[in-house]
Amino acid sequence: MAEQFDLVVIGGGPGGYAAAFYAASAGVSVALIEKDTIGGTCLNRGCIPAKAFLETAAVRRHVEHAKDFGIDATVGATDFAVAQARKQKIVDGLVKGLTGLTKAKKVTYMLGAGSLSADHTVSVKAADGSTTAVRGRNVILASGSVPRTIPGFDIDGPIMTSDEVLMLDRIPARIAVIGGGAIGCEFASTFADLGAHVTILEGLPKILPGLDSDVANVVVRSFQKKKIDIKTGVSVTGHVPNASGGTTVQLGDGSTLEVDAVVVSVGRRPYADELGLAGTAVKVTERGFVEVDDWCRTGEAGVWAIGDLINTPQLAHVAYAEAIVAVKQVLGEDVLPVAYDRVPWAIYCHPEVAWAGPGEDACKAAGIDVLVSKHQFRANSRAQILGEIDGLVKVVAKKNPDGSAGQVLGVHMVGPWVTEQLSGGYLAVNWEATVDEIAAFLQPHPSLSELFGETVMALTGRSINA
Numbered sequence: 001m002a003e004q005f006d007l008v009v010i011g012g013g014p015g016g017y018a019a020a021f022y023a024a025s026a027g028v029s030v031a032l033i034e035k036d037t038i039g040g041t042c043l044n045r046g047c048i049p050a051k052a053f054l055e056t057a058a059v060r061r062h063v064e065h066a067k068d069f070g071i072d073a074t075v076g077a078t079d080f081a082v083a084q085a086r087k088q089k090i091v092d093g094l095v096k097g098l099t100g101l102t103k104a105k106k107v108t109y110m111l112g113a114g115s116l117s118a119d120h121t122v123s124v125k126a127a128d129g130s131t132t133a134v135r136g137r138n139v140i141l142a143s144g145s146v147p148r149t150i151p152g153f154d155i156d157g158p159i160m161t162s163d164e165v166l167m168l169d170r171i172p173a174r175i176a177v178i179g180g181g182a183i184g185c186e187f188a189s190t191f192a193d194l195g196a197h198v199t200i201l202e203g204l205p206k207i208l209p210g211l212d213s214d215v216a217n218v219v220v221r222s223f224q225k226k227k228i229d230i231k232t233g234v235s236v237t238g239h240v241p242n243a244s245g246g247t248t249v250q251l252g253d254g255s256t257l258e259v260d261a262v263v264v265s266v267g268r269r270p271y272a273d274e275l276g277l278a279g280t281a282v283k284v285t286e287r288g289f290v291e292v293d294d295w296c297r298t299g300e301a302g303v304w305a306i307g308d309l310i311n312t313p314q315l316a317h318v319a320y321a322e323a324i325v326a327v328k329q330v331l332g333e334d335v336l337p338v339a340y341d342r343v344p345w346a347i348y349c350h351p352e353v354a355w356a357g358p359g360e361d362a363c364k365a366a367g368i369d370v371l372v373s374k375h376q377f378r379a380n381s382r383a384q385i386l387g388e389i390d391g392l393v394k395v396v397a398k399k400n401p402d403g404s405a406g407q408v409l410g411v412h413m414v415g416p417w418v419t420e421q422l423s424g425g426y427l428a429v430n431w432e433a434t435v436d437e438i439a440a441f442l443q444p445h446p447s448l449s450e451l452f453g454e455t456v457m458a459l460t461g462r463s464i465n466a
Contacts, residue, residue: 003108005031007330008122008136010114010275013040015307015319016142017098023327024105031134032107033114033124035274038098040144041308042316044091049166050186052087054348056080057193061350068387078194081169110134115276116141120302123276138302138330141282141290142319143275145268145308150178152238158247158261159239162187165263171196172261176249178236180207182347184265185219189349192226199229199257201249206232208347212359214374214394215414222351222390270309285311294337296326304329318343344426346419351391354422357410357429360396369399370409373458375466377415381446391415393451395425397435397459405435405459411452421449428456435459 009020012034020032037044056078066073102109110132112124120139124132147161155161158172162183171194177184180202192198200207200223207223207230208216223230235252239262242248246260270288277284281299283291290305292298298305304326307319321338328335347353363370378389396410411425428438439460443453458466 002121002133002135003031005029005108005134005136007031007138007140007327008114008120008134009033009140009142010116010122011035011040011142011144011307011309012038012098012109013142013144013307013319014042014316015144015309015323016040016140017101018320019140019142019306019323019327020107021101021105022324023330024107026327026331028327028330030105030107031110031122031136032102033110033112033122033134035111035113035143037095038102038109039091039095041146041268043094043098045163045166047316048091048094049087050162050183050190051348052090053083053166053190054186054350056083056086057190058350060195061193065387078171080171080194084167084169087166113274114143115274116280116282116303117276118279139304140323140326141272141275141298141303141305141309142307142323143271143309145314146271147264148267148269149264150236150266153178153236153262153264155264157241158245158259159264160261161264165261172246172259173197174246174259175199175261175263176201176257176259177263177265179265179267180204180209180230180232181265181267182208183267184263185223185347185349187263187265188223188228189226192223192228193350197227197229199231199259201234201236201251201257202230202232203235204232208353211353212355212394212410212412213361214392215353215355215359215412218351218391218414219349219353268308268314270311272309287311295329295335296322296337297329312338312340313343313345315343315345339430342426342430344422346422348419351388351415352418353414354418354425355410355412356422356426357408358396359410359412360394363396363409368409371397371399371405371459373397373405373455375451375455375458377448377451379465380448380451382448382450383416385446386416386448388416391418393418393455395435395452395455395459404461407432407434408438408456413452416448418448421452424449424452 006028008031112126239247249257289311296304306322374394377383377391391414394412397405398407400406408428439457443450
């Protein structure tokens with residue numbers, strides 16, 4: 001008979017391992033099934049490797065501006081093979097740590113592709129073709145996602161997705177990034193700072209669609225300073241490889257672009273391909289997402305789906321939150337669903353972008369009467385000390401009947417280290433705090449986070465530095 005567990009988790013990415021470890025810490029017997037390497041896309045082929053390369057780009061940028069700080073330094077060539085090795089050391093260390101946690105938390109870790117059938121039975125097919133069956137009183141599906149591709153751009157040679165580009169050991173001289181969303185902009189920023197000539201090809205009228213326009217405009221201006229060529233409203237129809245290993249990208253208007261590499265960054269699709277699901281009531285949409293309700297419950301009793309497998313924000317920390325929502329139900333505890341309209345977002349290009357809650361444009365489109373305050377980092381003492389003055393903080397608050405600013409609805413930031421500053425704004429949005437409540441809090445001086453405090457205080461009708 002199949003070995004029995006209280007919980008079987010299919011997928012060892014952020015959602016999967018979070019569910020397994022959180023459940024195990026509550027005394028639940030858990031089997032965690034992962035096809036490849038624990039940590040999933042985020043750790044092995046996504047968030048962590050990409051940010052490691054962004055830090056390499058930041059170091060080069062700092063050295064280039066060292067003379068501004070009185071340091072005589074010469075910028076030499078970037079040995080990207082060293083950066084690649086450093087990235088891999090970070091990844092391997094984190095993988096080792098997660099593997100150790102499976103043992104420390106007494107989680108049964110199984111390597112193989114997991115597929116669900118009737119009666120919560122999960123078949124685990126190992127790389128050698130052998131199959132093991134386990135059964136869970138409860139099952140969480142967390143098989144993640146894979147990069148989307150586009151017709152005419154088969155992944156090979158100079159054509160890459162985020163999976164392949166993160167394995168480069170050199171910096172292509174000319175790069176086309178197809179897609180101007182968060183991932184595309186991170187790659188564009190990285191390689192531009194490392195000396196490549198980068199062109200962003202975006203089909204929509206602007207890059208970073210959906211971002212608050214004031215924030216997006218700062219990124220565009222900064223990218224232009226980096227000499228990133230941004231082409232919006234364009235389509236790509238194909239490419240013709242050349243003898244030197246590069247390719248010529250063909251655009252819809254008949255023009256062409258000669259590059260050494262193409263990064264296809266048009267989003268990710270849910271990976272339900274090997275989940276089986278025969279004999280279950282789990283439903284998959286035409287777009288490949290597993291259907292769930294607000295509590296991540298599928299149509300099959302005792303089966304949940306989380307992370308990139310469902311149609312929610314494709315963020316590792318959202319998968320963590322969904323994992324907790326699912327496990328608390330396994331434990332019979334009361335739990336609220338994830339407030340997806342208030343989750344924290346972060347884009348790690350230079351300058352960084354971070355926000356929680358709707359922006360000014362979204363509020364107005366929804367018919368919400370708002371008051372807005374925004375302040376530039378160029379007036380902030382810490383930003384001047386760092387030499388990082390591009391950016392702003394923008395706070396969107398509900399307008400009270402008397403015309404004053406009330407509840408904070410959204411906090412939007414672009415500039416130095418804003419991904420590390422957002423926590424105060426995120427808490428304000430999620431606690432439905434008012435402008436008057438937040439304005440009473442102290443911010444350390446000198447600090448970048450002062451700008452958030454100043455921006456909120458201005459909404460009270462009074463201010464110090466603005």
